[in-house]
Amino acid sequence: MSVQLETDELKSSLRGLLGSADPSEATMAIIEQGVVGEERMLIDGELVGSSSGAMFANVDPTTEQVLGMVADATADDIDRAVTAARRAFDTTDWSTNHEFRAHCLMQFYDAMMRNAELLRATTVYEAGIAVRTTNSIHSYAAISSIPYWAQMATSYEYERQLPDRPWAYGDRHRIRYEAVGVVAAITPWNFPLATAMTKVAPALAAGATVVLKPAPQTPWHATLMAKLIAEETDFPAGVINIVTPSDNDVAELLARDPRVDIVHFTGSTAVGKKLMSIASDRIARVALELGGKSANIILPDVPIEHVVPLAAGMLSVNAGQGCVLPSRMLVHESRYDEATELIKFAYEAMPFGDPRDPDVVQGPQITETQRSRILGLIDAGVAQGARVVTGGGKPAEFDHGFFVEPTLLTHVDENSTVAQREIFGPVLSLLPYKDVDDAVRIANNSTYGLAGYVWSPDEEAALGVARRIRSGMIAVNGSFFYGPDLPWGGYKESGLGRESGAEGFAEFLEVKTIAVGRAFEQ
Template sequence: MTTVESDSGVLAGDPRMLIDGELQLTAGGATFDVINPATEEVAGVATDGTTDDMARAVDAARRAFDTTEWSRDVEFRYRCLTQLHSALQRDQERLRRIVVTEVGCPVGVTWSHVESPIEEVEHWAEFGRSFQYLEDTGLHQTMGTSSRRLIHYDPVGVVGAITPWNVPFYLNVAETMPALMAGNTVVLKPAQLTPWAGSELGRIVAEETDIPAGVFNVVLSNANEVGAALSADPRVDMITFTGSTATGRAILAAGASTVKRTLLELGGKSAHVVLDDADLTKALPMAATMACIMSGQSCVLPSRILLPRSRYDEGLAILQATMEAFPIGDPWDPAVLQGPQISAGQREKVLGLIADGVASGARVLTGGGVPPQFERGYYVQPTLLADVDPDSRVAQEEIFGPVLSVIPYETEDEAVAIANNSIYGLSGEVSSADEERALAVAMRLRTGSATINGGMYFGLTSPFGGTKQSGLGRRNGAHGFQEYLEIKTLGLPA
């Protein structure tokens, strides 16, 4: 079921989906092409599932939740996820080649795409095994009587997971493994542009674990209505989604009639506030690197750099030098750190927003177009825009490309106001020689997380999510695990 080009490392993934324990193609045999974004060539195909396929997958998940012991047997779930973790470790290099092929992620930076999610499976297995699903809160006095109260954590039920293309294998794991370990059954709908990161996970579950039929399903499709059908299905108790804010709004609307629980990680337009006492030689090279290393295709990317007017030219020079030297090219080259955009459409969107920024008064200090050295591939030059209007489209819309918009400010209060001038609130960053000063500014940012002087806020043990239109709920940590659980309070006589 796979093809290999040994000279390039290109590897096509499994074209099948997993429904009710069976790896299968859609009944009509339709497929869609998977394009290698570094070459613009067809790397292989995936089965093009239908709304009927999705209905069958939801039915299987509903039946598995309602009629099997999966939701009640923690030790069995632990054993199954431990099997999956071991199997993924064995298939690690195959998964890496698939990710580079369908995403265009440089092979040298695939740790977050491959190793990190594999270890996440083990983390959730251990966390879920030790979690206290029944908590005794002791005696409580109410209206003159004493009662003993318990809190029982129940799985939500059937969870639909809809994932994006930028870090597909990681997000397929992150949105399904805590749900499974909490006792839910899952239907995964991977992104159209990166179906194999989902189909391979389904194949490994089917072939190398004891996860029962129907507990984990993967439906591949190139049709938007198939994901929409998952969101609207009344048999689905919860939707977890990472992607655009526009799609997040549609998911909320689709689930409104059944008051469906939603966990949403949506868009971002994060700001990096560089204070006037910051060491620019430490803060700015990393800022430029983070803008390019995933081709800018990251929701948490601080794509707005706020520089004090007193150090504006100094900061621009550092950013420009870093971006002009940034290694871009063939994702199979270990020295390369920036690959292509995911598709021709995404490249056109990035180039269009750059042009719009220039039309609104921004200056292009470097980049701004397609690298002339590449005849094929959806590449965009690392691009630095100066003098960006804080209210312009390029400063307000998520670009998802290797573009930094630099905005000058006069006072600290003005910098905070500019940073908060966004419908988004996913993350942010503050740099200062005075850590307490940086912390004080970070606490004024209306975001779900913030980096202070390069400190890492993201990790499996800490909650992550957004404010405003960047999402609902949290992933990771105890908060993230509990998103997939219902809370039942029980009262007993004292």
Template sequence: MTTVQSDSGVLAGDPRMLIDGELQLTGSGAMFDVIHPASEQVAGQVTDGTVDDMARAVGAARRAFDTTEWSRDVEFRYHCLTQLHAALERNKEQLRRITVTEVGCPVSLTGAHIESPIEEVAHWAELGRKFEYLEDTGLHDAIGGQTRRLIHWDAVGVVGAITPWNVPFYLNIAETTPALMAGNTVVLKPAQLTPWAGSELGRIVAEETDIPAGVLNVVTSNANEVGAALSADPRVDMITFTGSTATGRAILAAGAATVKRTLLELGGKSAHVVLDDADLTAALPMAATLACVMSGQSCVLPSRILLPRSRYEEGLAILQATMEGFPVGDPWDPSKLQGPQISAGQRDKVLGLIASGIDSGARLVTGGGVPPEFPTGYYVQPTLLADVDPDSQVAQEEIFGPVLCVIPYDTEDEAIAIANNSIYGLSGQVSSADEDRALKVALRLRTGSANINGGQHFGLTSPFGGSKQSGLGRRNGVHGFQEYLELKTLGLPAN
């Protein structure tokens, strides 16, 4: 049910949600619009699910977990996810066009949005098939003698997945496929601004795989209370969520009554500590680039650049040159690497935070507004703010836009203190000519991850998550798979 809207490449996704194996519209027929951020035009519509629809989806997931063999049949799960991988591969160009349509992501950067998550499905299928769900830990001393103990990894149960709009298809896959391969059933609530990344996944599952009815459900809705109902439903055993820290707090509160397990990847305000011996020509162009790709809509973006005062103006000049030459424009143009913000509201938030930074004493080096050549579309200029007060709003709040805040420092200890001066602790970065020195600084950052001299911490085989108010738990790696499993210890006679 996907439809091409025009010759521009804009593609409308499936308007239906998936509940208990059936692709369907909400009972009232209510729909809501999906806006293409580059044109500000309605690209299509999707069904506007209700709290009652969510309750039906949760009921279907509960029944599928409690009454079928899904949680116990690893080979069948492997078969279904292998089917899903092949189906997504067949549909990837359609998914790519839908992604550019509803996110505004430049088409040249959609590999991380499309190819990477498709391969992730195969990764989780293989990892889940090989995982040792029953481990014999041998003999242990116990009262009255010895006992033999086993550890069994059980599926948690019904998992509610609430996903954001910045990389929606990737996160829909990242929050559902490891949960499914671990034996759980899932209810996915995709973001309101990017519902087709979820509804298309539901369509593909229903039409092109043997995943049983109720195992994966997708409920699209423009109402906040629908996601809240998923978080609070006592039939849901676990919530996995990526998004703002404020929403993460609400999810924790909603799940408290039933002591739900929560896996939360929340906000970030990462710092890039550039030490005084660093090669600025190697470190800073990439720092500016990272601020602009995805229009700055990335949780791990090192949006605070800490420069030694002795090399401050030198570093600013490099950042300015990169940002002023960065290719911004129509996301359908392969030469462009920064598209629009996701919505008018997000654009206005970014512009408001830039203004607040200037009001608090920051110096505007470049950018700061809407590109005059793009009066239509939710565009923001690549923006560089210097002399930023480390305690100011713009230095403390996650901007989620193409904005870098540059802060000077005098000593290494001062730089580390500034980097750790945040409620967040998702990621960080350190640059230095001396790798051992950089490592020592990175180890002092209160973050869940850090890159050193351009190294990459993020990947399917390594755990990823945050400290402080950047989240709970980890995605990726064996640790990430185990998040969707419960430990059961069994005691047996020694002989």
């Protein structure tokens, strides 16, 4: 078999990473036509501009050109949104009318499904995500979670009675679950639609009201949602509000506002710590899905020529901009040199470039600031002894766009900056281990604990390692841990609480114990 044929086969395999697929004709038609985004926000049931009239630019990370504008929310706009959400929760039956909540959510689902291809195209333009990787988490899989939450709205056991226990200072006891109140949902730019769905849909299903604040780098997916909600659903005014400030200091007002009952945030650990500190001043609840430094453990019995190239290639999905993506690969020391060559081969074959090209897997980074940070961390790694085997810089073939080459670092100290800090880019650190105990130790040597990956033909052996990793989610042998019924979240500095599943639904509920005595019984 020729090297060229092997390269072509590898490229074909890489194009199927994490459920990637050829985009539909409908998606490509929108891509070719271009996307015109919604400029307005949703506040108290109306599509509105900023109270100041100000707008900010939505920039295409592939061309570095302005795609269009969006309303720049002010402090007054934030206040109006919170006021509306508070009123809707306190003065309507939204929190107790389970059937109506399900009805509104299913209307939302239908509207989103009708616009799924537009949402895909919007993600390609404003986030730079390769179009072939948008068919799942960036569109249909995220949207398809809504019926799960609509069903949860009506089927959840909101009140249950415990068995009689006369000795427990009361004869009868009920446990009641009530909607938390007003939710400040703050979402990132890397998986904009998916993270919005894991907050907005379950919060609404639970009976909470919401103020959604998307990242300013990717506002259009949220303003499109705002348009659909306003024009195609029966959500009462104030139940769901969507605001788009460009200034994160304005967004912090949500965490400080005493009318907000829970701050539900996905993003960096540094910002999560700041929001947690702000919310602590008023003892407000927080739910935080933060950073990660996931280890990808290749056990000694793995046929690495088949597994390592694709396992390493996962880091190019979303241009490495994913908190759960495996940025540390651990291989047995006897296979280290072989793994190095396999990853080098895979990264040099990686289809990357314009995300509008249906053959591309890796697009640009989100901003020049993000690209500069990644390149700076690569330099820091080299200064601490790491070696760049391939990549490590800006690709020479592009004269615009915030691109970073798929990068492999070897001879990485497990305690060095690149092995410990979340890089959030297509940079893989390859680390050797002596035995399985050593691999587990290295994987757990992190302040993070979000996700992990284990590979072995011996499934029980892989599961044994998975159980020892101090992370909230583990994928074994190429699986993935995404779904509306699967709790998502991490240990240690990777966050607090969970998204999705019954556990994630519970984040939007308060718990009340009711004890009933027999004072008036004969």
